[in-house]
Every structure is written in C-alpha cells, then in structure tokens.
Amino acid sequence: MADDARRVGSVSPLNGGPPRLPLARAAAQRDAQRRGEPGLVAALLAAPTTRVLAIGQGNVPVLPGGRLLYLTPGEAATLGAGDGALHVYLGSHQGTDYVGLLLDVGPGHGGRGGPGPLPPLPAIEGATWQELRQIGGELDDLDAGLFTELAALEHWHRAARFCPACGAATQIVQAGWARYCPQDKRDLFPRTDPAVIMAVLDPQDRLLLVHAFAWGANRHSLVAGFTEAGESLEATVRRETLEETGIEVGEVRYIGSQPWPFPRSLMCAFEARALTTEIKVDGVEIECAHWFSRADFDAALADGSIVLPPGASIARAVIEHWRGGPVQEPAWGAM
Numbered sequence: 283m284a285d286d287a288r289r290v291g292s293v294s295p296l297n298g299g300p301p302r303l304p305l306a307r308a309a310a311q312r313d314a315q316r317r318g319e320p321g322l323v324a325a326l327l328a329a330p331t332t333r334v335l336a337i338g339q340g341n342v343p344v345l346p347g348g349r350l351l352y353l354t355p356g357e358a359a360t361l362g363a364g365d366g367a368l369h370v371y372l373g374s375h376q377g378t379d380y381v382g383l384l385l386d387v388g389p390g391h392g393g394r395g396g397p398g399p400l401p402p403l404p405a406i407e408g409a410t411w412q413e414l415r416q417i418g419g420e421l422d423d424l425d426a427g428l429f430t431e432l433a434a435l436e437h438w439h440r441a442a443r444f445c446p447a448c449g450a451a452t453q454i455v456q457a458g459w460a461r462y463c464p465q466d467k468r469d470l471f472p473r474t475d476p477a478v479i480m481a482v483l484d485p486q487d488r489l490l491l492v493h494a495f496a497w498g499a500n501r502h503s504l505v506a507g508f509t510e511a512g513e514s515l516e517a518t519v520r521r522e523t524l525e526e527t528g529i530e531v532g533e534v535r536y537i538g539s540q541p542w543p544f545p546r547s548l549m550c551a552f553e554a555r556a557l558t559t560e561i562k563v564d565g566v567e568i569e570c571a572h573w574f575s576r577a578d579f580d581a582a583l584a585d586g587s588i589v590l591p592p593g594a595s596i597a598r599a600v601i602e603h604w605r606g607g608p609v610q611e612p613a614w615g616a617m
C-alpha cells in the first residue's frame with residue numbers, strides 16, 4: 283500500500299507519516315479471481331514449484347534466522363494431515379504460488395482432527411513452530427502478509443464448520459475462501475470484527491496509557507474496544523475512551539489499520555483529542571490510566587514501571603510513532 287493512502291490530513295503530532303503497521307504488510311497478490319478455478323488447489327499441490335505454509339494452533343514453521351519455512355507439496359504431505367486435508371489458496375509472488383495447509387481443522391475435512399502436539403518438521407535443522415503475535419513484527423513483508431492471512435483463515439474454518447442459520451455441515455469452496463451450506467444453498471464468508479484503538483492526546487500532546495486487570499504486570503497500552511452493532515468507528519472511539527477512563531474526546535482522526543486475527547479483529551487506529559483530562563477508570567476492565575509526556579514515558583520505561591505491548595501489535599506501532607521512533611525496552615521488559 284502506498285504510504286500516501288494512509289497519511290492523515292493536516293498538522294498533528296502523529297502526522298509525520300503513518301506508523302509502520304506490522305501485520306498490515308503484504309507482498310503476495312491474493313489473486314482472488316483464481317479461487318473459483320475448478321481443481322485449483324489440487325493442481326497447485328501437483329506442481330513441485332508450489333510452496334506450502336502449514337499452520338496448526340496458530341503456529342507456522344520458522345527457520346533459524348526468522349524466515350518462515352515454506353514446504354514443497356511433497357514435504358507438506360509428510361506432516362500427517364491426510365488425504366482430505368484442508369488447503370487454502372493464499373496467492374502468488376514473483377511466479378511462486380502459495381498454498382496454506384490447515385493441520386487442525388476437522389473432523390470431516392481432513393486435518394488431524396483437533397489440537398495435539400505439532401508434527402516434527404521435515405529435515406530442516408532448527409526449524410520451530412511459532413505464533414504470529416510473537417514474531418509478526420520481525421517478519422519481512424511477504425512472510426508477515428501470508429502468515430496473517432493464513433492465521434485468519436484458520437480461525438474462521440475452525441468456527442465455520444456448521445451453518446449459523448440451519449446447523450448443516452458446510453462444504454469448502456472457492457479454494458478455501460468460502461463455505462457452502464447445501465441446505466440453504468448459500469455461501470458463507472470469513473468475517474472480521476472491527477475494533478478501535480486510540481492515541482488519546484491532551485493539549486500538551488501527553489499520551490493516555492492504560493493498564494487492564496487482565497494484562498501482565500505493568501503492561502500499559504492504548505485505550506481500545508470493539509465496535510458495537512450499529513455504531514460508527516468514531517463513536518466507538520468516544521464511547522470506549524469515556525467508559526474506560528472518563529476522558530471526553532473531541533476530534534478524531536484516522537491513522538491506519540491492521541488485521542489482528544485472534545480470532546478475527548480489524549484494529550482501526552485513531553488519534554483522539556481529549557476535551558477533559560481528569561481520569562476516572564471503570565475499575566472493572568481498566569485498573570489504572572495515566573497521562574505521559576515523552577519525558578515521563580522514557581523514565582517509566584527505563585525504570586520498568588511500564589511495559590509495552592508486543593512488536594506485532596498496532597498499539598506498539600502507534601506508541602512508538604508518538605514517541606518519535608522505535609523504543610528500546612530494558613531486558614526485564616519481556617512479555
């Protein structure tokens with residue numbers, strides 16, 4: 283995506299170009315028009331040049347050094363998913379076609395029939411199974427895009443085996459991008475839940491960070507929440523900020539978005555201008571909230587009183603953008 287497409291309007295502290303959003307990156311073309319070709323996946327699995335990305339319980343194989351391990355169709359067949367394994371067409375890049383293999387989606391659609399120990403990886407010294415939240419920020423654009431796409435599809439296929447209207451077992455169609463209900467004669471598609479996350483700024487450009495009861499010790503992040511039925515993104519920004527912190531928000535500006543497929547969020551980031559500064563947390567979800575100047579922030583990070591969200595998150599990208607660049611955490615700031 284061109285940077286210009288995500289640049290917000292006039293002067294603002296978050297307006298020096300968009301933050302690099304780790305899971306919004308992609309290099310492969312999705313080639314959606316090919317998904318309807320009869321026998322597409324079977325033909326690709328018969329071609330030795332196809333590369334297969336396997337996923338199980340949200341984990342994919344990763345090589346030492348941090349690149350994803352793409353298997354040949356022959357290598358992928360040794361992972362024990364069986365003849366009826368669920369494959370999805372992910373797209374192509376520089377002449378190579380990429381197919382996803384879902385190891386744990388079943389029964390009735392191949393796969394291993396549910397979670398269990400992930401299989402050993404064929405003949406690659408040191409390759410390990412790893413999860414998107416842990417490594418997404420360090421991947422290159424091709425790997426980040428394909429992993430994010432595959433993780434989202436894995437979650438959806440696990441949840442969509444039965445039609446939500448009539449309960450009939452659904453059938454995989456469109457190279458894994460839709461499921462067909464034979465009872466209702468309709469296609470079902472992957473769903474995405476919009477959520478907002480906001481850099482709430484006071485008139486001195488201090489940033490509002492919150493700590494939720496559910497998070498690890500000292501973890502601080504931006505205010506965030508799901509969009510409700512019949513609600514705009516901007517209204518969600520104002521409602522969630524008020525509910526969680528008691529702060530009233532005026533102007534709201536879009537920054538950018540990234541998928542967060544755990545299981546199916548689309549995180550939409552905003553800059554939100556505070557009209558009030560007195561904090562009153564809800565005490566249910568949010569334990570505390572504080573305004574941070576950049577100097578306060580540096581000091582709190584250095585003494586360990588705040589710990590930041592992981593590198594793959596949009597929260598981390600927006601916080602670093604407000605701060606003016608990548609932030610180094612002390613060694614004890616591990617997740």
Ligand SMILES: [Zn+2]
Pocket residue numbers: 445446447448449450463464465466467
């Ligand atoms: Zn149905």
